[in-house]
Amino acid sequence: MPPILHLQDIHFSLGGSPLLDGAELAVGAGDRICLVGRNGSGKSTLLRIAAGLLTAQDGKLFLQPGTTVRYLPQEPDFSGFSSTLAYVEAGLGPADDAHRAAALLQDLGLSGTENPATISGGEARRAALARCLAPAPDLLLLDEPTNHLDLPAIEWLEAALGSFRGAIVLISHDRRLLERVGRTVVWLDRGRTRQMDRGFAHFEAWRDEVLTLEEAEQHKLARQIVREEHWMRYGVTARRKRNVRRVGELAALREAKRGFVRAVGTVKLEVFEAEGGGKLVSVARGIGKSFGLRVVVRDFSTRIIRGDRVGIVGPNGAGKTTLLRMLTGSLAPDTGEVRLGTNLQIVSLDQTRASLDAERTLAETLTGGGGDMVEVRDEKRHVIGYMKDFLFRPEQARTQVGVLSGGERGRLMLAVALAKPSNLMILDEPTNDLDLETLDLLQDMLAEYQGTVLLVSHDRDFLDRVVSSTVAAEGDGRWVEYAGGYSDMLLQRGEVAPAAAKPGKARAVLPQIFAQRPVVRKLSFKDQHALKTLPAEIDRLQARIGAHQAALAEPGLFGRDIARFRAVSAALEADTAVLAAAEEKWLALEMMREEIEG
Numbered sequence: 174m175p176p177i178l179h180l181q182d183i184h185f186s187l188g189g190s191p192l193l194d195g196a197e198l199a200v201g202a203g204d205r206i207c208l209v210g211r212n213g214s215g216k217s218t219l220l221r222i223a224a225g226l227l228t229a230q231d232g233k234l235f236l237q238p239g240t241t242v243r244y245l246p247q248e249p250d251f252s253g254f255s256s257t258l259a260y261v262e263a264g265l266g267p268a269d270d271a272h273r274a275a276a277l278l279q280d281l282g283l284s285g286t287e288n289p290a291t292i293s294g295g296e297a298r299r300a301a302l303a304r305c306l307a308p309a310p311d312l313l314l315l316d317e318p319t320n321h322l323d324l325p326a327i328e329w330l331e332a333a334l335g336s337f338r339g340a341i342v343l344i345s346h347d348r349r350l351l352e353r354v355g356r357t358v359v360w361l362d363r364g365r366t367r368q369m370d371r372g373f374a375h376f377e378a379w380r381d382e383v384l385t386l387e388e389a390e391q392h393k394l395a396r397q398i399v400r401e402e403h404w405m406r407y408g409v410t411a412r413r414k415r416n417v418r419r420v421g422e423l424a425a426l427r428e429a430k431r432g433f434v435r436a437v438g439t440v441k442l443e444v445f446e447a448e449g450g451g452k453l454v455s456v457a458r459g460i461g462k463s464f465g466l467r468v469v470v471r472d473f474s475t476r477i478i479r480g481d482r483v484g485i486v487g488p489n490g491a492g493k494t495t496l497l498r499m500l501t502g503s504l505a506p507d508t509g510e511v512r513l514g515t516n517l518q519i520v521s522l523d524q525t526r527a528s529l530d531a532e533r534t535l536a537e538t539l540t541g542g543g544g545d546m547v548e549v550r551d552e553k554r555h556v557i558g559y560m561k562d563f564l565f566r567p568e569q570a571r572t573q574v575g576v577l578s579g580g581e582r583g584r585l586m587l588a589v590a591l592a593k594p595s596n597l598m599i600l601d602e603p604t605n606d607l608d609l610e611t612l613d614l615l616q617d618m619l620a621e622y623q624g625t626v627l628l629v630s631h632d633r634d635f636l637d638r639v640v641s642s643t644v645a646a647e648g649d650g651r652w653v654e655y656a657g658g659y660s661d662m663l664l665q666r667g668e669v670a671p672a673a674a675k676p677g678k679a680r681a682v683l684p685q686i687f688a689q690r691p692v693v694r695k696l697s698f699k700d701q702h703a704l705k706t707l708p709a710e711i712d713r714l715q716a717r718i719g720a721h722q723a724a725l726a727e728p729g730l731f732g733r734d735i736a737r738f739r740a741v742s743a744a745l746e747a748d749t750a751v752l753a754a755a756e757e758k759w760l761a762l763e764m765m766r767e768e769i770e771g
Contacts, residue, residue, distance in 0.1 A: 174201060174202070175237070176199040176200055176201050176235075176237070177200055177201065177202055177236070177237040177240045177311060177312060177340060178198070178199070178200040178223060178234075178235070178236050178237070178240070178242075178312060178340075179198070179199045179200070179233075179234070179235040180196065180197060180198040180199075180219070180222065180223060180229075180232065180233070180234055180235075181197060181232055181233040181234075181235075182195050182196075182197065182231070182232040182233065183195070183196040183197070183198075183219065183222060183229045183231070183232035183234075184196075184229060184230050184231035184232055185215070185218055185222070185227075185229050185230050186230060191364050192214075192215040192218055192364060193215045193218060193219060193222075193229070193361075193364050194363070194364030194365055195232075195364065195365050196215070196219055196232075196361060196364060196365060196366045197366050198219065198223060198342070198359060198366060200223075200312060200340050200342060201340065202311070202339075202340060203338065203339070203340055204340040204341070204342075204356070204357060205340070205341050205343075205354055205355050205356040205357065206340075206341065206342045206343065206355065206356075206357045206358070206359055207343050207344075207345070207351045207354070207355035207357070207358045207359070207373050207376075208220065208342055208343065208344050208359050208361065209344075209351070209358060209359070209360055209361070209373075209376065209609065210360060210361035210362055210608070211362070211608050211610060212578065212580030212581065212584075212606070212607070212608040212611070213578065213580065213581070214361050214362060214363075215361055215364065216316075216344050216361055217247065217316055217344065219361060220244070220314050220316055220342065220344060221244075221246075222234065223242075223244075223314055223342065224242060224244035224314050225242075226244065240311045240312060241266065241308060241310040241311050241312070242310055242311070242312045242314065243264065243304070243305040243306075243308060243310040243312070243313055243314070244305070244314040244316075245301055245302065245305045245313070245314065245315045245316055245318055246301075246316055247316050247317050247320060249297060249298075249300070249301040249304075251289030251290070251297065251300075254289050255288070255289075256285060256286055256287060256288065256289070257278060257283055257284075257285055257286070257287045257289060257292065257296070257300040257303075258274060258275060258278060258285030258286065260289060260300055260304060261274040261277070261278060261285075261300060261303045261304045261307055262274045262307075263304070264304035264305070264307060264308060265307055265308055266308055269307065269308045269309070273306075273307045273308075273309070274303065274304075274307045277302075277303040277306055277307050278299075278300065278303050280329070281299040281300075281302065281303055281326065281329070282299065282326075283296060283299055283300060283303070287300075293321075293489065294320075294321035295321045295322055295323060295326065295489040297321070298318070298320060298321045298322055298326075299322070299326060302318060302330065302333075306333060306337070309338075309339070310339055311339045311340065312339055312340045312341075312342070313334075313337065313339060313340070313341045313342070314342050315341065315342070315343045315344065315345075316344045317344055317345055317346070317606075318330060318343070318345065318350075319345060319347045319350060319631070320605065320606075321489075322631065323487070323488040323489040323631055324486060324487075324488065324631050324633070324659075325488055326488075327347070327350065327631060327633075330350070331350060331353055331354065334354050335353070335354070341354065343355060346604060346606070346607060346608060346609060346612060346632075347632060347633075347634070348373070348609070348632075348634040348635075349633050349634045351373040352372060352373045352374050355372055355373045356370075356371075356372060356746075357369070357370050357371075358371070358372075358373055358375075358376045358379075360376070360380060367383065370739070370742060371742055371745075371746070372746055372749075374749070377609075452478050452479050452514075453478060453479075453512075453514040453515075454477045454478060454479055454481070454513070454514045454517065454597060454625045455475075455476075455477040455500050455501065455502075455511060455512070455513055455514065456475075456476050456477070456511070456512045457473060457474055457475050457476075457499070457500060457506075457509065457510075457511045458474050458509050458510055458511075458512075459472050459473070459474055459508065459509035459510075460472075460473050460474070460499055460506035460508065460509035460510070460511060461473070461506060461507050461508040461509055461650070462492070462495055462496075462499060462504070462506055462507050463507055463650075468649065468650035469491075469492035469495050469496075469650055470492055470495065470496055470499065470506070470650055470652060471649065471650030471651055471652075472508075472509070473496070473509075473651075473652045474509075475500070475644070475654055477500070477625060477627075478625075479514075479596070479623075479624065479625055480623065480624070480625060481625050481626070481641055481642065482619070482625075482626040482628065482639055482640045482641045482642075483625075483626070483627050483628065483640060483641070483642050483643075483644060483654075484628045484629075484630060484636045484639070484640035484642070484643045484644065484658065484659070485497060485627070485628065485629045485643075485644045486629075486630070486631070486636065486643060486644070486645050486646070486659060486662075487645060487646025487652075488646065491646035492646065492650070493629045493646070494601060494629065496644070496652060497599065497601065497627060497629055499511060500627065501513075501519065501597070501599060501627065516596075517596060517597050518593075518594055518595045518596050518597065519595060519597045519598075519599060520590045520591075520593050520595040520597075520598055520599070521590065521598075521599040521600075521601070522586050522587065522590050522598075522599070522600050522601065522603050529574050529582060529585065529586065529589075530574060531573065531574050531575030532573060532574075532575065533573070533574055534570065534571050534572060534573055534574070535560065535565060535569055535570055535571075535572050535573075535574060535577070535585065536556045536560075536570040536571065538574055538585060538589065539556050539559060539560070539585075539588060539589065539592070540556055545557075547559045547592060548592065549592045556570060557570060559588065559592070560588075562588070563584045563585070563587065563588045564584065565581070565584070565585075578606075580606045580607060580608060580611075582606070583603075583605060583606045583607045583611075584607070584611065587603075587615070595624060596623075596624035596625065597624055597625045597626075597627070598619075598622065598624060598625070598626045598627070599627050600626065600627070600628045600629070600630070601629045602629060602630055602631070603615065603628070603630070604630060604632045604635050612635065616635065616638050616639055619639050620639075626639070626640075628640060633658075633659045633660070636658045636659040637658035637659055637660050637661070638658070639658070640657075640658050641656070641657070642654055642655065642656055642657065643655050643657065643658060643659060643661070643662045645662060664757065664761050667761060667765070696762070696765060696766060700762055700765070703758065703759075703762060704759070704762045704766065707755055707758065707759040707762075708759065710755055711752065711755050711756060711759065714748055714751060714752040714755065715752065717744075717748050718745060718748050718749060718752065721741050721744055721745035721748065722745065724737075724741045725738070725741055725742065725745065
């Protein structure tokens with residue numbers, strides 16, 4: 174079956190440097206494609222070319238006649254629209270159902286009367302999603318759809334994309350969304366694309382294997398060049414034609430070596446921990462905060478000690494930043510008290526990047542406006558060298574902050590924050606705009622950090638990997654602290670992720686999503702049976718998954734028997750999902766058993 178969209182041998186350059194160098198993208202009906210790559214690799218450019226908003230400098234674009242396409246940009250343009258409903262209706266075609274625009278806005282917690290000039294980033298993103306989904310297009314092109322969305326809205330989006338019948342090409346840094354939506358991964362790296370016909374859960378292992386093989390090939394090439402050069406200098410003269418051929422082969426090897434573009438390096442994240450500071454960081458007793466008649470925090474108490482990693486979650490507008498500011502002493506509570514530890518040295522990373530001056534250059538931001546040296550801990554480093562640690566090129570030193578991409582501004586914020594010694598890090602949506610590789614490094618850095626971390630985030634996977642406890646908004650100003658990450662919080666309540674919940678107004682949604690678990694007196698016969706039989710079922714599934722993986726590892730299977738390859742891949746994906754559900758169910762039942770017996 175021919176693809177509905179096909180990009181072939183796409184080339185695009187910026188300032189003489191190739192961004193896309195022969196990139197390919199083929200989308201069939203109903204495909205679910207995750208488009209991944211480093212910040213600045215050209216993902217958004219390729220998606221804009223696919224949407225017809227940008228013309229490639231070379232290559233072919235084929236779109237099946239009659240195919241309807243909707244594109245979600247990172248920064249939607251609301252100019253010329255008097256309301257969110259008018260904006261969404263403008264995306265409908267002549268044959269589309271006009272009622273879907275208002276219905277989708279209502280599902281997303283908007284009335285349709287909002288003025289686009291005054292709405293928040295989260296409301297703008299929800300209106301843009303409604304505009305894309307309302308026509309029920311054949312192909313959705315989504316560029317970072319979860320940016321500015323809160324957890325209920327992200328879970329609603331997952332459900333909407335899960336029931337969507339058309340094809341999807343998705344760019345996102347949200348691992349959980351990629352894992353639950355994608356079936357195929359297209360990796361854009363150094364201008365070219367590679368495709369893996371398996372879910373995103375397998376991507377990182379596959380990517381690392383590709384890069385390892387690539388380095389091995391380059392090592393072999395370098396050794397071959399050394400051998401040929403040795404022959405050129407010291408080899409016994411043979412027939413002239415043979416010599417000419419070998420000289421030509423050596424020239425070709427050297428050209429291949431010169432033409433090889435290495436993978437982009439990794440950000441060097443190193444945090445400098447301040448000396449001193451006691452075990453106690455912050456103790457809150459019965460604190461409360463109201464703005465007019467609206468209660469944001471009601472009678473909340475907690476104790477934070479050195480080394481804790483505390484995540485704060487809730488819908489947009491629930492008061493996460495307000496609670497964070499009270500716990501760190503920058504905002505006084507109306508009631509109750511907060512006692513801070515001694516010798517706290519705090520570094521902060523805010524979600525809006527508001528502390529960055531758009532008029533300043535990158536070098537001025539890092540040096541504080543004077544000279545060419547950055548003070549990192551108590552040492553001086555040249556700004557160019559420090560910039561390279563965060564993947565900035567030397568020529569970007571005089572670039573104004575205002576023209577940097579979202580990912581570059583995120584890396585700059587990290588560079589500014591990590592240059593200072595600290596024993597308390599406050600991270601407000603630190604994952605916004607960061608690529609997956611930088612997220613991994615940030616996670617590893619936080620794991621080694623000996624100080625305390627207070628984290629506000631909507632990234633469920635990042636929360637699960639980083640935090641030791643989660644403070645969740647319950648609605649009406651109530652906040653409750655749970656052990657573990659976001660998934661642990663749901664398991665403690667006997668819940669699964671509420672993918673079908675609507676993300677309307679915060680106080681209406683939160684009781685559904687974070688509903689209190691009923692008190693359990695004893696396990697039912699069914700639960701007891703499941704607790705006994707699930708371990709054997711988990712072992713059986715793990716054995717089947719191992720057999721599938723061994724079959725897929727057979728050399729040449731894809732080229733020899735593509736039907737079997739696809740069948741085994743589908744079976745692997747299905748068994749992996751069943752295994753995850755079984756493990757989660759066993760863990761929830763085991764926790765219930767321990768609670769009852771303890």
